[in-house]
Structure formats: structure tokens, C-alpha cells
Amino acid sequence: MFKAFKKPQKTEIDIEKNVPRLHDLFSPDGLEERFDMLALGASKYCRVYVLTVYPREISVAWLDRIFSLGSVDLSVHVDPIPDRKIVYKLTEKVASAQAQRVVDMKAGNILRLPYLENVIGDLESVRSAIQTNRERMFYVTVVIALHAFSEEELERKSNILDDILARNSAYLRVLVMRQVDGLKSALPVGNLVIQDYNRNLTTGGVAAMMPVSNPDLSHPGGVFIGYSMFTGAPVFYNSFIGPPHLPNQHMACFGFSGSGKSTALKILVARSTLVGIKSVIIDPEGEYRSMVEKLAGGEVVKIAPGRPTGINPLDLETEEEKDGREVINITDKVSEIRALFSAVVQNSAGRGLDPREAAMLEESLREEYDFRGIKSNPDSLYEPGGKSEDGKHYISPVRKKMPTLSDLYKRLIAKPGCSDLAVLLKPFLAGSSLGMFDCQTSVNLNAPVVCFDLSDIRDEFTRFYATFVVLGWAWQKFAQKERHVRKRIVVDEAWMFMKYNESAEFLEIVARRGRKHNTSLLVASQHIEEFLGREKGRAVISNCATIMLLRQSPTVIDDVVEAFHLASGARRYLEDFVPGECLLSLAGATTAVRISFTQYEQPFVTTTPGESAV
Ligand SMILES: Nc1ncnc2c1ncn2[C@@H]1O[C@H](COP(=O)(O)OP(=O)(O)OP(=O)(O)O)[C@@H](O)[C@H]1O
Ligand SMILES: [Mg+2]
Structure with a gap:
């Protein structure tokens, strides 16, 4: 008698065991399907919707607005409809609308005629666009999955989502008792399980459904x-x-x-x-x-x-006060010019203006504005129309000529004890290389x-x-x-x-x-x-x-x-x-x-x- 001899089995080494696969990277920790939402593991909730009512008029990327909610998946499934099927269907609809028009005409029902004519016109223009290859028709299904970290947050986001869509005259339906099928349809794997909410759109309509921008980078x-x-x-x-x-x-x-x-x-x-x-x-x-x-x-x-540039640093403008009043702020202008020349003299002559020079500069500038009758009132910037210095006649008030750096220089040089300061200003007068701002303002x-x-x-x-x-x-x-x-x-x-x-x-x-x-x-x-x-x-x-x-x-x-x-x-x-x-x-x-x-x-x-x- 021979005893059956059992050959020891070779143990195969499974090198793929415990190696993470693609689905491990995106599958949730768990999945519990509730009536109108999903719990995807600890503190993760999701509600899946399908778009049922589309806006009458849509603009490109109109769905981008929903991204402001954060953590939203938008899945747009597009399926081309064969041209012959759609042309046949459209022809059928045109014929039925035309028949209705004839019936209404015979019955004297004239109120409905303009509406029917519009319908026939629309249908015929779509049919002709398809027949001439300018348009195509598609079945489109839009699935939206909204994610949140708590049930309260999900409710809050759901309300906002409804509002956003309502503002565009669109309407969403929660996939009641079909949340898992909805989630499968929202995944980026092209698997549309929800088949009963498609809607036909032309090429332009489909293009407008596509999201365009990254929400974080699209202001x-x-x-x-x-x-x-x-x-x-x-x-x-x-x-x-x-x-x-x-x-x-x-x-x-x-x-x-x-x-x-x-x-x-x-x-x-x-x-x-x-x-x-x-x-x-x-x-x-x-x-x-x-x-x-x-x-x-x-x-x-x-x-x-x-070369004169058309910028006069001594030019004055009206400013708007907090209470909306317009004023001319001469004090600010005077201190701005003092700061300008302190900085400029510091960098050219290696010394700043001494307090006396600064005071004389301010005084001379104020006198220049006074001389022209310019005060804090905005009207004082203008003189009444009539014949002006240039010999022309003006009907409306004319803007006064502003003092220039040359005017300021002339006033300074005429003042006792200011000749040093006047000499410092001389290089900034017209005719010198730094004289480009000794002119009236002409920049637009x-x-x-x-x-x-x-x-x-x-x-x-x-x-x-x-x-x-x-x-x-x-x-x-x-x-x-x-x-x-x-x-x-x-x-x-x-x-x-x-x-x-x-x-x-x-x-x-x-x-x-x-x-x-x-x-x-x-x-x-x-x-x-x-x-x-x-x-x-x-x-x-x-x-x-x-x-x-x-x-x-x-x-x-x-x-x-x-x-x-x-x-x-x-x-x-x-x-x-x-x-x-x-x-x-x-x-x-x-x-x-x-x-x-x-x-x-x-x-x-x-x-x-x-x-x-x-
Ligand atoms: N966005 C871009 N796409 C393609 N080429 C670019 C772009 N920006 C710059 N370049 C190329 O680089 C060259 C130099 O660009 P640019 O003058 O803007 O550089 P820069 O940083 O201002 O240099 P510099 O500091 O010397 O002024 C351009 O003339 C162009 O050929
Ligand atoms: Mg550059």
C-alpha cells in the first residue's frame, strides 16, 4: 500500500499586497447613505444635487459662482445627440407648430399667432444651424456635490447654494434616496449613474456650463x-x-x-x-x-x-473735505514746497534750509497766492470771463495763471536778506538744466x-x-x-x-x-x-x-x-x-x-x- 504523498504547496509572494491603489487615495473613510445626504467617515458630510431647471439665458462660466462656497464638486456630463435624430425631432416640432397655427387661424384665435410664429422661427433657426454644421445638440447632466465638516455647515451651505442658483433662475433637486448614485456620478470618472435628468443644449449652451476659473484665483x-x-x-x-x-x-x-x-x-x-x-x-x-x-x-x-514738462509744483487744486466741501489748502501746498526745497537743497548743496530761510520761502509763496487773490475758496482759482491777458475773449470764468518758480524767485530776491536762498533756487528756473518744472501746468x-x-x-x-x-x-x-x-x-x-x-x-x-x-x-x-x-x-x-x-x-x-x-x-x-x-x-x-x-x-x-x- 502506498500512502498518498502530499506535495508541499509553494507559497506565492504577492508583491502587490498592501500597496496603495488609486482608489485608496480618494475613497472616503466610510459611507453611510441617509435620506438626503451622505456621511463620509468622521466629520465629513456631503449632499448631492442635480440641476433640473436651467436659466433661460446663461452667460459663460455662470456656474463659477457656486465655487465661492468652497468644497464643491461640479460634474458636467455631455453626450452628443446624433444630428439626424435631432433634425428629425425638430422637423416634427416645426410641423406640429405650423399645424397648430393653421388651426388657430381658421378658428379666429389670433392672440396665439405671434407666439406660434416665434416658436416656429426659433425651431427653424436651430434646425438650419445644425444642418449647416454651425451648431450641434448635446444631452447635458449637471451634478453638484456639496461637502462640509458638520451637518449644520452642510445645511447652511445648501441654503446659500439654493440662493445662488435662484438668483440665476435655476433650480436644483436633492437626489433623495439616491445619494450614492449621485456621488458616483459626481466623481471624475465619467460614470453617469443618474440618467434621468438630462437636458438638451446647443454647443453654446454646453460651453457656458463649463467652469472657467479657479475659485481661489478668480476675483x-x-x-x-x-x-x-x-x-x-x-x-x-x-x-x-x-x-x-x-x-x-x-x-x-x-x-x-x-x-x-x-x-x-x-x-x-x-x-x-x-x-x-x-x-x-x-x-x-x-x-x-x-x-x-x-x-x-x-x-x-x-x-x-x-525742457518744460507741463507740471508746475506751485499749482493748486481743490480738495474734497470729509463733509464733501471743496476747499483750496494753501497751508499744505506751502509746507509741501518747503519740504521739496529742503530735500533738494540738502541733496545739491549738502545742507538743509535753515529756519529763517524756510520761513522766508513760505512767506514769499503765500504772498504770491495773495497777489493773485487765491484764498481757500475754490472760486478764487478763477477770474470772470471777458478779455484776458492773451487778448482772447472768454464767456465763462477762466482759470487764473498760477505762480511759477520764477515768480517765487523774483519775490525772494527782492526781499532783504534772502539773496542766498534765491541763489539756491536759481538752478531750478526755466533756461537751466533743472528748469523743467518752471512752467504752467498743461498735463491732461x-x-x-x-x-x-x-x-x-x-x-x-x-x-x-x-x-x-x-x-x-x-x-x-x-x-x-x-x-x-x-x-x-x-x-x-x-x-x-x-x-x-x-x-x-x-x-x-x-x-x-x-x-x-x-x-x-x-x-x-x-x-x-x-x-x-x-x-x-x-x-x-x-x-x-x-x-x-x-x-x-x-x-x-x-x-x-x-x-x-x-x-x-x-x-x-x-x-x-x-x-x-x-x-x-x-x-x-x-x-x-x-x-x-x-x-x-x-x-x-x-x-x-x-x-x-x-
Ligand atoms: N509673461 C511673459 N511671457 C513670455 N515672455 C515674457 C514674459 N514676460 C517677459 N517675457 C520676456 O522677457 C523679456 C524681459 O521682460 P521684462 O522687460 O518684463 O523684464 P524685467 O524683469 O522688467 O527686466 P528689468 O529688470 O531688466 O527691467 C521680455 O522682453 C519678454 O521677451
Ligand atoms: Mg523692467
Whole structure:
């Protein structure tokens, strides 16, 4: 007898055992289906809806509004309907409407005839669009899954969702007792289990159903600046959107030479004019001219040594008081001019104005305004119509000529003991190389974009003087006017402004006080260390809710990562970015964006020789 011999079994090694699979990555911890919601493990709840009533008129990306709720899945299932089926169906409907029209006509039921004619017209135009390949028809099902961390939060969000849809005349249905099927249909696997809520739409209708923007990076009323490098979604930025998105409207942009700062600024400024944002650009390199000239109403003011610019620092404007009254603030103007000449004399003669000189300067300026009868009353800026100095006749009141620096000089020189001070002012009079502001104002204050081109100024001191006057002008005459208008002061190559205490202080003032005047400061600089290393520079940065970081030079990357509290992974991006790629930090929330311009904009926004229109 043989004893059955059992061969020992070979144990197979399962190398895939306990290896996480794809579904492990997205499947919930658990699933409990309730009447009208799902519990997906601990503290996670979900309610699934289907869109049943569609708005009569829809605009592109109309469903994007629901993303403001956060944690929403939107699933749009699109199935083409064969053309022959739809043409047959439409023909059937046209025939039935035409038959009805004949019946109504015979019965004398004329009230319904216009309605039937409209229906027939609509049906025929859709049918002809399909027959000529201009349109196609699709079955569309829209499934929305709303997520929350508690049942109360889910209820609250559900109410808001209903409101958002109701505002668009649309209606959702909760998938009662079919929540699991709903969830399966909402997953991005193309498995539509809910088959009974489809609706037919034309190509345009389907396109309008598609979400366009990333909710975190899409501000209502914003301008398109480029695409998210993570999701490819378009980015719409609105610096004036306000809290909770952005606490203020200021932006600082840093990156090394050629990283794309000026291009980004030009794109933002040009597109912002389309939504009514006015801009003043301080352009040390003369790169913005071609873009500004291209914009309707854009004005370029070239500031060149010895040439009158059309800006008179002694010019007065009315200001709006808190109670809405308009006044002329002569005291502020007088102290502004004293500060201007203290700074200028300090940087040219190496000494400030002594108290006596400062007092004489103020007194002379007041006398100049008095001489012209200009007081705090806005009417005192005008004289009655009639024959004026230039020999012309005016019917309405005419704006008085303002005192100029030459007038101020003449008054000073005639005063005993002021000749030293007058000598200090002499280089700033017309005819001298620094005399560009000894003139009457002629710059158009109502232009949507004004660009001050400083590129013809070579020496440091002239540049300092010019920027100081221009910045003062921008703050006084532009930023502080028209509170209801959104305005922007753009300062490119802002590191130059950090070099002098006075111009650095100016940027700090705009950053601190611009918000109250509805004015945004937009600074760009390649030398971030000029900002981080100075108190005023750090104050400007800390007042900018938006920070744009393009490619950085390896020497400053550590400082940048530390100063903006970036994650260590950001370092790689900042090192590797190509021109136009940036980290955009919106009140601390950071993402990577590729700034993008159209073919049409290219010649006006780029600076590479050959590409540029300059
Ligand atoms: N968003 C972009 N997409 C594609 N190319 C870009 C983009 N931005 C900039 N560039 C390219 O990089 C070049 C330099 O850009 P830009 O003049 O804006 O740099 P910059 O940072 O202002 O340099 P600099 O500090 O020297 O003024 C442009 O002429 C263009 O060719
Ligand atoms: Mg530049």
C-alpha cells in the first residue's frame, strides 16, 4: 500500500499586497447613505444635487459662482445627440407648430399667432444651424456635490447654494434616496449613474456650463493676467476687491533683470484701463511709452533736462473735505514746497534750509497766492470771463495763471536778506538744466493713463529732483482726487526710489494712505535687497497685500524665502522660473502663475529688441 504523498504547496509572494491603489487615495473613510445626504467617515458630510431647471439665458462660466462656497464638486456630463435624430425631432416640432397655427387661424384665435410664429422661427433657426454644421445638440447632466465638516455647515451651505442658483433662475433637486448614485456620478470618472435628468443644449449652451476659473484665483471684476501653473485655470486679479480676499490694493513685484516684471505691470495696467482703473506710471527706463500711446487717451510726458514738462509744483487744486466741501489748502501746498526745497537743497548743496530761510520761502509763496487773490475758496482759482491777458475773449470764468518758480524767485530776491536762498533756487528756473518744472501746468489730468518718461535724465541728482516733483504731483493731483475712481500709481525700477530718504518716504506714504483714497501702489524692483535692507522699504512691502515674485537671483533667494515666509519648496520655483512665471501671493495664499499676453499685445509689452514696438 502506498500512502498518498502530499506535495508541499509553494507559497506565492504577492508583491502587490498592501500597496496603495488609486482608489485608496480618494475613497472616503466610510459611507453611510441617509435620506438626503451622505456621511463620509468622521466629520465629513456631503449632499448631492442635480440641476433640473436651467436659466433661460446663461452667460459663460455662470456656474463659477457656486465655487465661492468652497468644497464643491461640479460634474458636467455631455453626450452628443446624433444630428439626424435631432433634425428629425425638430422637423416634427416645426410641423406640429405650423399645424397648430393653421388651426388657430381658421378658428379666429389670433392672440396665439405671434407666439406660434416665434416658436416656429426659433425651431427653424436651430434646425438650419445644425444642418449647416454651425451648431450641434448635446444631452447635458449637471451634478453638484456639496461637502462640509458638520451637518449644520452642510445645511447652511445648501441654503446659500439654493440662493445662488435662484438668483440665476435655476433650480436644483436633492437626489433623495439616491445619494450614492449621485456621488458616483459626481466623481471624475465619467460614470453617469443618474440618467434621468438630462437636458438638451446647443454647443453654446454646453460651453457656458463649463467652469472657467479657479475659485481661489478668480476675483469677481478682475482682469485676466495669466494661467495657474498647477491647474491651468485662468487667473483674474482684482487688486481693489477688498477684504476678505485682499486687505489692501497694493502690489510689490520682485525678480531679477529680465524675469518679466515690466511686462507683468504693463499687462496689468493696460487691461485695468478697460475696467475703468486710471493709472499714473513713473517710468525711469522709458519702456511704457509705446503701450501708453496705444491706449485710447493715454498721455506720455517726457521729462528731459531743461525742457518744460507741463507740471508746475506751485499749482493748486481743490480738495474734497470729509463733509464733501471743496476747499483750496494753501497751508499744505506751502509746507509741501518747503519740504521739496529742503530735500533738494540738502541733496545739491549738502545742507538743509535753515529756519529763517524756510520761513522766508513760505512767506514769499503765500504772498504770491495773495497777489493773485487765491484764498481757500475754490472760486478764487478763477477770474470772470471777458478779455484776458492773451487778448482772447472768454464767456465763462477762466482759470487764473498760477505762480511759477520764477515768480517765487523774483519775490525772494527782492526781499532783504534772502539773496542766498534765491541763489539756491536759481538752478531750478526755466533756461537751466533743472528748469523743467518752471512752467504752467498743461498735463491732461483726466487721461486714463499718464506716463512720466524719465529715461532722458542721466545724472542722479536731476533724476532725484524730477521723481520727487512727479511723485508729489501724482499723490496730490491724482491719488487724492476723485475718491470714487479706482486709481493706480505704478513705480517701475523702484529700487532707485529707495536710495533717497525722501522718495522712499513718499512710497511709504502712498502704501500707508493710498487705500483711503482708492489708490493702489504698484512697485516693481529687481533689487529686493534695497527694500528688505531699509525700514521704509520693509514698510512698503508689509503694506502690500499682493506680492509677485518672479525668478530671483541665487544670492537673494534665502532672504526672499524668509522675508515672505515661503515654504521650502518655493525655492525651486524661484530658481527655475522662465520669464513671466511667478509666485503670486494674495494676502499670504501663494500659487504659481504664468503671466500671459496675446499676440496683439506682444509688441507693446515686451522689451526684447526685435519683439518690442519701441
Ligand atoms: N509673461 C511673459 N511671457 C513670455 N515672455 C515674457 C514674459 N514676460 C517677459 N517675457 C520676456 O522677457 C523679456 C524681459 O521682460 P521684462 O522687460 O518684463 O523684464 P524685467 O524683469 O522688467 O527686466 P528689468 O529688470 O531688466 O527691467 C521680455 O522682453 C519678454 O521677451
Ligand atoms: Mg523692467
